Amino acid sequence: MEPKRALLKKLTREFYNRDATIVAKELLGKLLVHEFEGKRLSAIIVETEAYMGVSDKAAHSYGGRRTQRVEVMHGDAGYAYVFMVYGKNYCFNTVTREKGNPQAVLIRAVEPVEGVELMAQNRFGKPLKALTKPQEKGLTNGPGKLCEALAINRSMNGVDLCDSEIYIEDNEKPVTDIVETTRVGIDYAEEAKYYNWRFYIKDNKYVSVK
DNA sequence: GCCGGGATACTCT
DNA sequence: GAGTATCCCGGCA
Numbered sequence: 001m002e003p004k005r006a007l008l009k010k011l012t013r014e015f016y017n018r019d020a021t022i023v024a025k026e027l028l029g030k031l032l033v034h035e036f037e038g039k040r041l042s043a044i045i046v047e048t049e050a051y052m053g054v055s056d057k058a059a060h061s062y063g064g065r066r067t068q069r070v071e072v073m074h075g076d077a078g079y080a081y082v083f084m085v086y087g088k089n090y091c092f093n094t095v096t097r098e099k100g101n102p103q104a105v106l107i108r109a110v111e112p113v114e115g116v117e118l119m120a121q122n123r124f125g126k127p128l129k130a131l132t133k134p135q136e137k138g139l140t141n142g143p144g145k146l147c148e149a150l151a152i153n154r155s156m157n158g159v160d161l162c163d164s165e166i167y168i169e170d171n172e173k174p175v176t177d178i179v180e181t182t183r184v185g186i187d188y189a190e191e192a193k194y195y196n197w198r199f200y201i202k203d204n205k206y207v208s209v210k
Numbered sequence: 211g212c213c214g215g216g217a218t219a220c221t222c223t
Numbered sequence: 224g225a226g227t228a229t230c231c232c233g234g235c236a
Contacts, residue, residue: 049228051228058228059228060228067221067222068222069220069221069222083221083228084219084220084221084227085220085228085229086217086218086219086220086229087219087220087227088217088218088219089218089229089230091228091229093228106228108228138230138231142229142230143228144230145229145230183228184228184229185227185228185229186228188226188227189228208229
């Protein structure tokens with residue numbers, strides 16, 4: 001029997017329909033799942049960032065900006081916002097708050113749980129055993145890296161996390177030790193770069209930047 | 211172990 | 224045509 005699995009459940013739209021800062025914090029410790037080619041790829045969320053929308057100079061939706069790329073952020077909570085940065089890396093976000101209030105939470109790092117063998121293949125094209133120590137540590141410790149490991153790409157932009165093969169599950173283990181600090185890679189954002197809107201699980205080795 | 215620079219292609223001006 | 228919510232590798236310590 002598998003009592004633990006039975007207790008896990010998919011997060012609801014109500015969960016996502018709150019401010020990004022709250023959702024970002026509560027997503028820590030939850031399980032990001034992708035049912036990929038009949039297998040479960042899953043990983044514990046250990047680092048997130050909140051993008052608070054219209055008033056947040058770091059957000060793509062700052063000032064109500066509404067282009068093709070950000071369109072999903074303007075929609076309802078609980079949908080995936082996936083975009084490409086620097087030509088080769090994808091970033092996975094969950095949209096938060098209701099339609100018309102374009103906030104999102106960026107998943108920056110996760111800790112592999114199920115399907116680790118496949119993640120090694122996705123990232124490095126070789127079996128887990130063959131990975132060097134740095135490669136093992138670098139499996140999912142960054143926004144672009146976790147997308148590659150979990151086989152997340154542009155085709156998931158706009159999918160409903162409440163009703164698709166990619167979703168986030170609740171986890172009975174509460175996270176207590178949370179570090180709140182500044183976000184990464186947003187030097188252009190003036191005063192917003194100093195906001196403590198990045199959250200991570202203290203002492204977790206998969207966190208991208210301490 | 212830390213630091214610097216180049217890759218890379220998509221998005222918006 | 225410029226900028227980018229990153230990653231990786233090589234050089235030096």
